Amino acid sequence: MAKGxxxxxxxxxxxxxxxxxxSWYDEVHLPEVVALDGFVSARRLAPADGTGPxxxxxxxxxxxxxxxxDRLQEAVMRGELRMSDALRTDPMPMMRLMEVTAVHEPTGR
Known part of the structure; x- marks a missing residue:
């Protein structure tokens, strides 16, 4: 099974x-996405300097x-995920799928 x-x-x-x-992202969107097959967990990050996405x-x-x-995007299009107009959609959010190729965890901790 691939990880990404x-x-x-x-x-x-x-x-x-x-x-x-x-509020929408943390309380509605993240739980709905991680309930979909293939999604294990989610986290959000804010720019440390207060600028940027x-x-x-x-x-x-x-x-x-x-x-x-694709299933995630189809669920959005079918209205199965509750979206919010507090999310900017012009331009559309930038998405990029990355596959895990290596994991390193320090030893001795």
Whole structure:
């Protein structure tokens, strides 16, 4: 079974909607995505300097990683995932699927 990460850059639709954006992302979107087959966990990151996009990292395990991402996108298109207009969609969020090729964990800890 392949392991991967889906990297997604997003922005709030407007500065005054940032709190709503974070609430939706953390309380609605992440739980809905990790409930889908192929998605194991999710985490979000904020730019340390306060500039740039917010990033979501979805840990994945699936026989076919691109097919799992396709299922996610199809669920969005069918309205099975609750989306929010607090998420900026113009331009669309930037997504990139990465496959894990190596893992190193320090020894002696």
């Amino acid at each position: 990460l889906l990297y997604v850059e997003t922005w709030p639709s407007a500065p005054e909607r940032e709190a709503e954006y974070h 917010f990033v979501a990292l979805y840990e994945m395990e699936a026989d076919d990683l691109p097919a799992a991402v």
